[in-house]
Amino acid sequence: MLKNKIQFLLNDRLISLSDINPNTSILQYLRSCTGKSGTKEGCASGDCGACTVVTVEYAGGDLRYKSLNACISLLPSLHGKQLLTVEDLQDGDKLHPVQKAMVDFHGSQCGFCTPGFIMSLFALHKNNPEPEKAQTLEALAGNLCRCTGYRAIIDAASAAKNHGPDQFDRNKRNTIAALAKIQKTSLLKLSEGDQVAYSPSSLSELTDLMLAHPNARIIAGGTDIVLEITQMMKSLGTIIYVGNVPELQEFEESDAQFTLGAALPFSDFTPSIATHYHEFGEMIERIGSLQIRNQGTLGGNIGNASPIADTPPVLIALDAKLNLRLGNKNRIISIEDYFIDYKKTSQQKSEFIQSIIIPKAKENSYLKVYKISKRFDDDISAVLAAFNLVIEDDVVKSVRIAFGGMAGTPKRAIKCEKELIGKPWTQASIENGMQALEQDFTPMSDVRASANYRMVVAKNLLQKAFIEITQPTINTGVVQYA
Ligand SMILES: Cc1cc2nc3c(=O)[nH]c(=O)nc-3n(C[C@H](O)[C@H](O)[C@H](O)COP(=O)(O)OP(=O)(O)OC[C@H]3O[C@@H](n4cnc5c(N)ncnc54)[C@H](O)[C@@H]3O)c2cc1C
Ligand code: FES
Ligand code: FES
Known part of the structure; x- marks a missing residue:
């Protein structure tokens, strides 16, 4: 009703x-x-x-x-x-x-x-x-x-x-x-003139609304989209608030994977992710501030399709999947295939992200995640690097590397991966990988960093990952912030 x-x-x-x-x-x-x-x-x-x-x-x-x-x-x-x-x-x-x-x-x-x-x-x-x-x-x-x-x-x-x-x-x-006493199982509508907001209370209501309003803007935590109102003085037209849809708030953990509802705020799921992927959890704790993480969601971080969003490179390195819903059909795609160009995604009209599936770590695997920003807290990345490697008998058995801030989309470093896969886990292989990053990326200069800085940092982060994996007792980080 x-x-x-x-x-x-x-x-x-x-x-x-x-x-x-x-x-x-x-x-x-x-x-x-x-x-x-x-x-x-x-x-x-x-x-x-x-x-x-x-x-x-x-x-x-x-x-x-x-x-x-x-x-x-x-x-x-x-x-x-x-x-x-x-x-x-x-x-x-x-x-x-x-x-x-x-x-x-x-x-x-x-x-x-x-x-x-x-x-x-x-x-x-x-x-x-x-x-x-x-x-x-x-x-x-x-x-x-x-x-x-x-x-x-x-x-x-x-x-x-x-x-x-x-x-x-x-x-x-x-x-x-x-x-x-406040009824939470109804579809809500708030409107004034041509500004309309719907708040569905179930997946089927959301699906129907998305079909009926293909140009509506989805709003989850609002920490990206509401800046269009407050900073660009725009109106959002028809909006669909997804924070009351229980199916988009689900969290499931099995032996093989995590399934996270797209509208689950960061602060609700970070502790569970951090126990399995410590560095991913630490990085999420550097997204904005606690206020931002109490509002912001993984679905919004992905759906915003920003090249400097923090979670997509990590999710690409982890080979995460998106469960997209359109009408009464779901399709599962690799998150890598979601980002097609600057702020462009493969999401169709009326389609939305229902959940994100993150595989658990394989045996002998290492996940290294580095966020480079001017401030430790409450700052957007200049570069974000994620390295997911399986190393057995000092040979790289599997590797997925992705960066944010290095291209128009969060992007895999395919050439760099090719230099490492099947190769001995040695300084020589790492140097080849570092060199290959120049073929993978042509970063740009902006207020956060110059193109040159980004490239040097990206290479150095691969070196840092190598040192931390091979010599875990060496301290490569800042140890005290306050
Ligand atoms: C002060 C501040 C600091 C920030 N710091 C960081 C930071 O450190 N790192 C970082 O990565 N980001 C940062 N952000 C950006 C923002 O907080 C994140 O991108 C957040 O994850 C967005 O989630 P949201 O739920 O608020 O998205 P919303 O603003 O609600 O939506 C963002 C976009 O995603 C779309 N969308 C939302 N849900 C779905 C869905 N289920 N399916 C399809 N599309 C969907 C919306 O339509 C919109 O286009 C910061 C923002 C602010 C204001
Ligand atoms: S006024 Fe809201 S965070 Fe500054
Ligand atoms: S901003 Fe209030 S005392 Fe500094």
Whole structure:
């Protein structure tokens, strides 16, 4: 049944919205429609964290708190969730323990960045009352201050550990009951003029909508596509939000492979992937910030078809497959065949990515993944390299190498692979492989790196992979960041 409204809790108040432009961001809604102006706009591009809010979902028998960037999240994504802003943290006339710690440790800085820092710390402490320093740094990596510093904030985070129950814990049963009352099994529609958003609640509804609206734009986390609204001042026309389709949120692990629903946010599946492919997991933890990973999805990272998206080179090296759906038919293709040219894919009209299939590691295999960017966190890659090798008796039995940032698409280094396959795993073979990269790629210069830098780095990363595999005790990386 079609419903022409979305519903969510704004703190403890049930909100029903209809007749509102579905291109409205949560930030615009808060500041323009509710008078809640504590959430700030800094960049409107997901970079600074000034707009950080927290959404709360009931999942796995408990409430899960997620920080996200309100500037690049559209209203349809709120359906069925609780939205908390900095105004909601105070309990009567008492500051929330996270706020109090920020005051006590002089972590409260200007009015632009502080609300965002508070909300990131709040989400961190709700999910993990005793965070390690590394977890605190991870939670704050998407909150930027351009003038003061972070030490006092990190001290405040540490002081707020184990602060005991707050009003959200005391209201937990009521919140769960209120969220349960919001119907999540209907097709939702939000529209104003020619701006229409659909939010299907099943795979069949999504499939039908895609057939009925072949020019509609799919939106998952919105961390790429919403920048068209906030940075390019475009309207998206008809959009189909896929975050409420259970089949696109599935996660399955078998002996042979992982199957990941295309709309599963990064932060939901990274721990499972990291236990099997440690370096892939570490790299995903460097995608944007925690706010971005709480929203952004693997389907969006692939569907955006950017040559500098981080996961496609790794997925190509792992020989991952895409499960594409069109009408009532599915087809499985190699992810390599999805990218055909700059921002062009082999996806047909009305087709979409349902899931991504990632094979598990073979015996004697090594996966090396390197992300090269100017900043460690919250930065886009200049070059991303992924090497997947099987080495037996010092001979390369199988090799798949792929790069991002080196061509108009994420691309395999076929010539380089040819120099290595069946060859002894030696420095001489590696040098031939490094040379062959010049035939594989003609990189370009842009704001992130020059063509020459990219080529030198690509070659050096192959050398680095060789050293790390042959002499694992040699330290080739930066060992301490903070
Ligand atoms: C501040 C910031 C930092 C970032 N840092 C990084 C980074 O470090 N590394 C990186 O790789 N990316 C980064 N990104 C880009 C972005 O976060 C990722 O590409 C993310 O994976 C996109 O997922 P999404 O769900 O938000 O996609 P959306 O924005 O919802 O969609 C992106 C595109 O994919 C299409 N799409 C979505 N789902 C499907 C589907 N199921 N089938 C077919 N098409 C689909 C959409 O139509 C759209 O064209 C960053 C973005 C921001 C704003
Ligand atoms: S305003 Fe900067 S991340 Fe949203
Ligand atoms: S941006 Fe707020 S104190 Fe620096």
